[in-house]
Amino acid sequence: MQSRYDFSGLDLLRAFALISVFLFHLFPQRFPGGFLGVSMFFVLSGFLTTVRHSDIAIRDIASFYFRKLTGTFLPALLIVTASCGLTRILVPSAAFGLRGDFLSIAGGFYNIRQIQQSQNYFAQIGGGSPFLHLWTLSVEMQFLLAFPWIAVILREAGRKDHEAALWIFAVITGVSGMLMPLLELFGAGDSFLYYSTVTRIFPLLLGMLAGYYYQSGNALGRKLHRLLFGNLPAMILTSVISSVLVLEALLHVRGQSLWTELLWINLSCIGCALLVLAEGERNGNTVIGRELFKKIRSLSLDLYLWQYPVIFLCSRLLGVSVWSAAAEVIVTVLLTAAGRWFVRTQRGLLRQNAADRKSEMRVSRKAELRISRKLEK
Secondary structure, three states: OOOOOOOHHHHHHHHHHHHHHHHHHHOOOOOOOHHHHHHHHHHHHHHHHHHHHOOOOHHHHHHHHHHHHHHHHHHHHHHHHHHHHHHHHHOHHHOOOHHHHHHHHHHOOHHHHHHHOOOOHHHHOOOOOOOHHHHHHHHHHHHHHHHHHHHHHHHHHHHHHHHHHHHHHHHHHHHHHHHHHHHHHOOOOHHHHHHOHHHHHHHHHHHHHHHHHHHOOOHHHHHHHHHHHOOHHHHHHHHHHHHHHHHHHHHHOOOOOHHHHHHHHHHHHHHHHHHHHHHHHHOOOOOOOOHHHHHHHHHHHHHHHHHHHHHHHHHHHHOOOHHHHHHHHHHHHHHHHHHHHHHHHHHHHHHHHHHHHHHHHHHHHHHHHHHHHHHHO
């Protein structure tokens, strides 16, 4: 199943989220709200997965898993393996625990490992493990494992009453947004609040809800469309309000009470979902889908996977300074480019080998035909 939509306008949002996380890892004191880029990634993931695969059938689930595994998680494991090797060579003292990290990342439960170890994400920045950021990959993997079944259930429920099914899903999404503050109220630990899939499901479900709304042709969908994007002023107002929500969250999420921080996290997710819908309405007819952002889109996964291991290693080898940060950016870009070049080269060789084998088979068949004709004569 291929995408039927052009979402080049979302490249700016993806780039903004990636740069926010990168700056937070480089300068956690100067960009304390940059970690919200992770929530933006989740919203984008939920939205794009839904609009591309909401019609998935049970018979297609195995192929869906295979594509996601080979397209996302296999490259991630290759980068994690390379990072483990670099850490053991360059900073042997920091290699303790890498085996457990690797196994939990490969198994898709690294966020659970972080909870079991009572890791505080913000206290661990610049220390701990070179894979501190990859808890997001585990949450993503767990979401993708559940997504096809959620989509099948919603489609079957929608056969009877599509609008009621969307309302029920919207209520479930809203409840999921309250889980983090409620669990904090009942004494859940900081590591559980930050890393748990339960508390992180809200932006993913919100992205799914935005995706279903985007595809919806029922009365509810039309009413929301007229309200949010019915004309140019409405679209501009929606875009401005959602942008303000995201930017205000980035500025105010840290240094407040925990409940205030949790509120800003949810508001940033809502703002991102509205921006996603605003760009989706334009369906590629947008001025922000520039080539630079498209390039960042194509490299975003590799950049995200490489950036923290590079920061981790450079901070130990070079210390913490502006020059170290510059080196971290350069090395991250170079490793990403080298990885992409290697992948393209290997794919090219595989295609060439396949083409050569087909050519040899054609030549062999022609030779066999000539020989058989001679024998017949």
